[in-house]
Amino acid sequence: DADVTQTPRNRITKTGKRIMLECSQTKGHDRMYWYRQDPGLGLQLIYYSFDVKDINKGEISDGYSVSRQAQAKFSLSLESAIPNQTALYFCATSDPTSGGTHTQYFGPGTRLTVL
Amino acid sequence: AQKVTQAQTEISVVEKEDVTLDCVYETRDTTYYLFWYKQPPSGELVFLIRRNSFDEQNEISGRYSWNFQKSTSSFNFTITASQVVDSAVYFCALSAIGYSTLTFGKGTMLLVSP
Numbered sequence: 761d762a763d764v765t766q767t768p769r770n771r772i773t774k775t776g777k778r779i780m781l782e783c784s785q786t787k788g789h790d791r792m793y794w795y796r797q798d799p800g801l802g803l804q805l806i807y808y809s810f811d812v813k814d815i816n817k818g819e820i821s822d823g824y825s826v827s828r829q830a831q832a833k834f835s836l837s838l839e840s841a842i843p844n845q846t847a848l849y850f851c852a853t854s855d856p857t858s859g860g861t862h863t864q865y866f867g868p869g870t871r872l873t874v875l
Numbered sequence: 876a877q878k879v880t881q882a883q884t885e886i887s888v889v890e891k892e893d894v895t896l897d898c899v900y901e902t903r904d905t906t907y908y909l910f911w912y913k914q915p916p917s918g919e920l921v922f923l924i925r926r927n928s929f930d931e932q933n934e935i936s937g938r939y940s941w942n943f944q945k946s947t948s949s950f951n952f953t954i955t956a957s958q959v960v961d962s963a964v965y966f967c968a969l970s971a972i973g974y975s976t977l978t979f980g981k982g983t984m985l986l987v988s989p
Contacts, residue, residue: 791975800884802966802981803920810975818976850920854975862908862975866920 764867783851792834793852841874881980896952898967906972914964
């Protein structure tokens with residue numbers, strides 16, 4: 761089984777709808793991240809969490825919210841989806857105890873289309 | 876502020892050619908990590924290598940090699956004898972030691988033709 765899973769893998773929704781993307785991990789890592797990837801723009805950080813009680817905004821958090829339900833689960837919500845949120849979304853985890861290297865390991869991605 | 880520049884948007888080579896992907900970074904931190912990730916057509920992101928700023932030794936792993944030069948703020952990635960399976964988007968990334976957030980470059984798409 762994959763260490764970092766994301767559901768759904770693909771989603772098509774309409775403008776104005778609320779949508780939640782879910783991420784689960786079995787790596788036992790404390791830190792989790794949400795990124796979005798747009799063609800030609802690389803990955804941009806939306807939110808990150810160092811533990812269940814610690815949530816931080818990334819560079820493009822507007823229009824998004826997150827919930828860290830447990831060490832292993834980190835959800836991303838779009839309260840009212842808009843077409844320019846159409847993108848590939850990645851969840852990632854890292855372990856600060858691994859010599860401080862913070863190597864991030866990514867889930868398979870969720871392709872979201874907002875019509 | 877940190878910045879990672881991958882000036883090559885797209886590179887096309889024929890199988891068995893050597894290819895180098897460039898990565899230039901900017902940071903005010905004196906200690907930091909540099910990473911390379913691979914994104915094949917299937918879309919997942921695969922970790923390739925991590926290098927810390929106080930270790931400038933080059934690294935080789937099979938057909939892959941990395942050249943880190945602190946003097947020019949570069950961390951270039953060379954694939955020797957490229958293969959079709961190397962076709963992917965490659966991302967260079969940077970993080971300060973002690974911080975876990977990554978700053979990514981925009982990626983270089985490598986197309987290896989048979």
